[in-house]
Amino acid sequence: MEDLRSIVEALIFASEAPLSLDKIVDIIGMTDREAIVDILKALEEEYANRNGGFHLSEVAGGYQFRTRADMASWLRKLKGIKPPGLSQAALETLAVVAYRQPVTRQEIEKVRGVDVSGALRGLLEKKLLRMLGRKNVPGKPIIYGTTKRFLEVFNLKDLAELPTLREFQELQE
Amino acid sequence: MEDLRSIVEALIFASEAPLSLDKIVDIIGMTDREAIVDILKALEEEYANRNGGFHLSEVAGGYQFRTRADMASWLRKLKGIKPPGLSQAALETLAVVAYRQPVTRQEIEKVRGVDVSGALRGLLEKKLLRMLGRKNVPGKPIIYGTTKRFLEVFNLKDLAELPTLREFQELQE
């Protein structure tokens, strides 16, 4: 099925966010998921072998074309940007939410030992975190969790891909 | 020059607009234009022969990856299943209703300062708002409120779970 491969490729290429297998199957209107899975695998392999400027990665529960990591310095030149990066405060706040979610502001502050409202707000604006609702305890504090965008930005298939906290504890011993 | 090809490819792929030869030469910092021209030709040919979901075209004085023209119907389908978003106008109207309900159109307009009939209609169609009834005052204006669907979309158990402005302000430093 030569053309099915092209359709899958075009869909992933045109999608703004990583495109999930479910969506691909849904759009193509095919029940044969296995055929699509095979195509995705073949495409991933093809781009990896070709080793061009970009390849196909599996990220945030979907597929997306991304430039090769060792091209970064050229692309920064193209975009005329300094790597935006996140502050240490933002990264620490993000780490606590990623591992402890759903989590309240108070719980994050207990771990970090500082006020985190500024960091939280920044992460909400960047859509790396979101408000999930409220915790059913006195005061009903708002609870926070990570977003799909978080997975996309940090190049994660899913949250389970993060190393466990235990691994970091062992590092310290 | 295997890697130069990859760099050119990555630059075109990640560029926001069609990328001109001049710009490519400028970024790579090479005086040998001919080498770049050769790479561009080779890439164009490679993608044409491969006949995948997209190829490299020369447009508007630059180079750009574009999906194959005969993929258009699939891409339209892709666009169609985008997560239902809201325009800024709809979001603002929704926000006013959520926090001020039960509320009439006139009251919303007083807060937002613009005509909201279009936004209201859209939100009713999306079943995020509903008519609660009519206010029994001259003109019998319709009264609007949010729906169950609204609670679902925003992951709320009930309206009392909406974040308050005070909580929101706490996030600001």
Next chain:
Amino acid sequence: MSYAIKLDIFEGPLDLLLYLIKKNEVDIYNIPIAIITEQYLNHMEIMRSMNLDLAGEYLVLAATLLNIKSKMLLPPEEKEEGEEEQPDPRAELVRQLLEYQTFKEAAFNLGQRTLLERDVFKRGIVPEVKTEPEEELIEVDLFQLVEAFREIVSGLKDEDLMEIDTEKMSLSDRIHEIMERLSVEKSMHFRDLLADVHDRRMIIYTLLAILELMKMRIVKAYQTHAFGPIRIFLAVEE
């Protein structure tokens, strides 16, 4: 000078404390509290002299350290028969430090990942697909909703409008439930509305909801005779 820069990048009191423990090469499970406390207080003094904004959290931890120090100075109490051993006054602080250190490590690991828009980039241009022009759509979540509301009301002069009344939100919930039932049943007995309500606040909200709906003239309440059952109707048919 390098000292000053170092101070600036502490992420908080726990970070400073971890730094001191590392610098002194002491065991985190057996912190020499007297030395570390002194150095901690010195650092605070330097920060203050440089007019750095000293967050209250630094003071809280200073107090904790001094408290632990004084406890450690007390001679161990005579143990009585069967009495449990005194817990180490440093135990809670050690637990906190270890936890923070773990997350600091996790944060470092996150920062080391291949980041989008820093290390890798996605396709730059959205390929055009001919569709009818429409307004640009944005994905929204709760944060965007509150932000939108805050923006709107912050432009208003009326201070009252800034308030969000959580009581009113609960009231709106009750109004919705009543309207939902009325749209099906057309009319109902007031006491039916309270039939399965046991929470006192809920009873109050129900009463307030009915009053609000009557005030807006969405519903009407009738009573056939004094002390008779109250029936509620939709005032205007939709």
